[in-house]
Amino acid sequence: MQDKRVSFKGLWLPAALLAPQLAITAVFFLWPASQAIYQSVLRQDAFGLSVKFVGLENFADLIVDPSYLNSVKVTLVFSAATTVLAMGLALLFAVAADRVLRGATVYKTLVIWPYAVAPVLAGVLWWLMFNPTIGVLAYALSYLGMDWNHLLSGSHAMTLIVVAAAWKQISYNFVFFIAGLQSIPRSMLEAGAIDGAGPVKRFFTITLPLLSPTTFFLIVVNLVYAFFDTFGIVHATTTGGPGQATNILVYKVYSDGFIGLNLGSSAAQSVILMVFVMVLTVIQFRYIERRVHY
Amino acid sequence: MASVTLSDVGKIYPGGVEAVKSIDLEIADGSLCVLVGPSGCGKSTLLRMVAGLETVTGGTVSIDGAPVNDREPAERDIAMVFQNYALYPHMSVYDNMAYGLRNRGTAKPEIDRKVREAARLLAIEPMLQRKPRQLSGGQRQRVAMGRAIVRDPKVFLFDEPLSNLDAKLRVQMRIELKRLQQRLGTTSIYVTHDQLEAMTLADLLVVMNGGEIEQIGTAMEVYERPQTTFVASFIGSPPMNLVPAAVADGVLRLTDSAAQVTLPADRRGLSGAVIVGVRPEDLRIDGGSETGGAETLAFPVTVTGVEPIGAESLLHSQTESGADVTVRLPGYAVHAAGAAMTLAAPAGKLHLFSADTGRRL
Ligand SMILES: Nc1ncnc2c1ncn2[C@@H]1O[C@H](COP(=O)(O)OP(=O)(O)O)[C@@H](O)[C@H]1O
Numbered sequence: 131m132q133d134k135r136v137s138f139k140g141l142w143l144p145a146a147l148l149a150p151q152l153a154i155t156a157v158f159f160l161w162p163a164s165q166a167i168y169q170s171v172l173r174q175d176a177f178g179l180s181v182k183f184v185g186l187e188n189f190a191d192l193i194v195d196p197s198y199l200n201s202v203k204v205t206l207v208f209s210a211a212t213t214v215l216a217m218g219l220a221l222l223f224a225v226a227a228d229r230v231l232r233g234a235t236v237y238k239t240l241v242i243w244p245y246a247v248a249p250v251l252a253g254v255l256w257w258l259m260f261n262p263t264i265g266v267l268a269y270a271l272s273y274l275g276m277d278w279n280h281l282l283s284g285s286h287a288m289t290l291i292v293v294a295a296a297w298k299q300i301s302y303n304f305v306f307f308i309a310g311l312q313s314i315p316r317s318m319l320e321a322g323a324i325d326g327a328g329p330v331k332r333f334f335t336i337t338l339p340l341l342s343p344t345t346f347f348l349i350v351v352n353l354v355y356a357f358f359d360t361f362g363i364v365h366a367t368t369t370g371g372p373g374q375a376t377n378i379l380v381y382k383v384y385s386d387g388f389i390g391l392n393l394g395s396s397a398a399q400s401v402i403l404m405v406f407v408m409v410l411t412v413i414q415f416r417y418i419e420r421r422v423h424y
Numbered sequence: 425m426a427s428v429t430l431s432d433v434g435k436i437y438p439g440g441v442e443a444v445k446s447i448d449l450e451i452a453d454g455s456l457c458v459l460v461g462p463s464g465c466g467k468s469t470l471l472r473m474v475a476g477l478e479t480v481t482g483g484t485v486s487i488d489g490a491p492v493n494d495r496e497p498a499e500r501d502i503a504m505v506f507q508n509y510a511l512y513p514h515m516s517v518y519d520n521m522a523y524g525l526r527n528r529g530t531a532k533p534e535i536d537r538k539v540r541e542a543a544r545l546l547a548i549e550p551m552l553q554r555k556p557r558q559l560s561g562g563q564r565q566r567v568a569m570g571r572a573i574v575r576d577p578k579v580f581l582f583d584e585p586l587s588n589l590d591a592k593l594r595v596q597m598r599i600e601l602k603r604l605q606q607r608l609g610t611t612s613i614y615v616t617h618d619q620l621e622a623m624t625l626a627d628l629l630v631v632m633n634g635g636e637i638e639q640i641g642t643a644m645e646v647y648e649r650p651q652t653t654f655v656a657s658f659i660g661s662p663p664m665n666l667v668p669a670a671v672a673d674g675v676l677r678l679t680d681s682a683a684q685v686t687l688p689a690d691r692r693g694l695s696g697a698v699i700v701g702v703r704p705e706d707l708r709i710d711g712g713s714e715t716g717g718a719e720t721l722a723f724p725v726t727v728t729g730v731e732p733i734g735a736e737s738l739l740h741s742q743t744e745s746g747a748d749v750t751v752r753l754p755g756y757a758v759h760a761a762g763a764a765m766t767l768a769a770p771a772g773k774l775h776l777f778s779a780d781t782g783r784r785l
């Protein structure tokens with residue numbers, strides 16, 4: 131391997147080259163993050179007139195707050211369901227596309243375009259289709275004897291946001307899965323066929339193990355997506371309801387902070403989320419650095 | 425043990441490429457058949473049809489007398505060694521070899537016995553617990569062979585199995601492979617584009633070109649009596665020299681030249697344009713002033729270069745009509761480029777081919 135490092139003589143050029151990136155990081159991450167940490171140890175009165183330092187009290191309150199614990203549970207269910215659905219379907223599509231490589235370009239574009247759709251639009255799209263009065267899917271479900279109403283049923287609402295969130299993420303997963311599949315030499319699967327393994331057995335004993343680096347990477351990415359990028363979907367469809375059924379953690383940060391005006395608690399919640407995403411990132415980098423696949 | 429029979433086998437790929445055209449071939453039980461030909465001539469396609477990895481679009485492939493066109497690869501009782509080995513990277517060497525046996529429901533102790541036996545045969549016992557990426561090219565090659573032999577199949581199929589090895593290892597593995605095949609006595613089909621590899625391995629040599637068989641025979645038969653100009657120029661290194669000529673009244677005369685020779689009695693009936701072929705080792709430099717008697721074809725050439733290759737030297741030259749002629753000379757020969765000389769070959773060593781069809785006359 132060639133050494134990719136470049137050495138600079140002075141200090142000014144490297145500093146100037148790094149400056150824009152550092153500035154962006156400072157303005158959009160470091161400053162808000164420090165504000166969040168600062169806010170998380172303060173408590174305001176209901177009218178926003180006085181502020182006092184409360185230490186870790188905001189955090190202590192959270193871990194015994196039933197609505198927060200509910201939100202954690204909802205988030206876990208939501209992100210697990212979204213990850214499984216988005217990755218499962220993406221893998222299914224990728225396997226199918228890998229088989230019919232010839233027609234794949236049209237097929238690929240079709241599968242990829244939802245990724246370009248903004249979360250809010252994805253939410254609205256599925257919200258319309260599932261709308262109890264005018265939605266085409268709600269109508270279809272009524273034929274199957276199902277009285278669809280995500281405005282009343284918590285599990286219906288959860289299904290709606292899971293479907294909308296997964297739909298948008300399938301494209302991303304698909305691209306990675308198809309790249310992973312295409313990097314598996316055809317002769318390896320042919321050797322498997324000669325070795326007496328049927329298509330299903332080949333998939334589970336050869337294809338899937340060889341895809342494991344891709345799968346691991348995607349699990350982390352999908353979890354991060356479900357935790358953080360799905361705000362728009364919830365905001366456009368269920369706004370956390372009915373009851374607290376779809377009030378995932380990011381949405382709760384928003385609703386407690388901007389609607390409930392409980393800034394201290396909201397900041398504490400976002401600090402917790404920040405720690406969580408940092409942990410995921412560390413796991414991911416550790417893994418990618420080692421790069422031991424099989 | 426089994427024979428393999430191809431009758432009228434053809435392959436047209438979905439895109440319309442006719443990769444293999446109506447091939448008839450009978451491979452006897454226990455023999456090693458080598459398919460040789462330039463890249464793209466359809467060797468792999470033919471092999472893969474025997475394996476069941478490509479559908480047969482015409483004719484019948486039979487193993488042991490039974491047509492197998494409609495059988496899955498797994499049901500044909502064959503094993504294949506791929507050019508890139510196609511080892512399962514996530515499995516140990518042991519598991520790579522055991523995979524096929526496990527899929528067939530072989531009992532554990534039986535699997536263990538077979539894997540260890542094959543490993544001993546191939547001298548890879550110490551590596552059984554390693555992953556393929558921890559092996560050298562030659563060791564991977566052995567594992568690929570091991571994976572084929574543990575199953576004790578009816579037929580071995582090899583698709584350029586040695587072409588990813590360096591030259592020295594290739595020669596060594598070639599010898600080992602031949603020995604192994606003879607010892608196991610398993611019918612084998614071996615694909616290569618390397619004519620030397622083909623000559624040394626083959627019980628039955630099949631020369632292919634453009635999806636068709638040019639010639640079938642033992643290595644020596646093919647070398648000594650090439651049936652077409654293609655075979656003549658493909659088998660042998662350096663290849664046979666081919667020079668345009670014409671025959672009239674039992675006398676062969678080179679094109680654009682006064683050089684001529686009286687043909688042996690059995691070939692006097694020929695007439696018309698021909699291509700005359702002569703192996704580099706059948707030519708010598710004509711030193712004397714005699715114009716080469718009636719039984720010798722002597723013709724003037726201009727030297728274009730000399731390549732010393734150790735025990736012998738290759739002299740490259742050009743005839744008056746512009747045909748390239750190579751001569752194999754013993755030892756270290758020195759000739760200046762541009763020098764004129766006369767080359768001679770005995771009439772009995774000349775191969776004659778039709779100028780129209782390229783077929784042997
Ligand atoms: N899957 C395929 N689809 C279409 N054409 C193919 C395919 N595989 C091989 N061919 C064509 O068939 C011909 C023979 O290929 P192949 O059997 O691989 O040749 P060889 O092994 O002798 O080099 C080539 O012209 C090649 O381009």
Ligand SMILES: [Mg+2]
Pocket residue numbers: 467468469
């Ligand atoms: Mg080939």
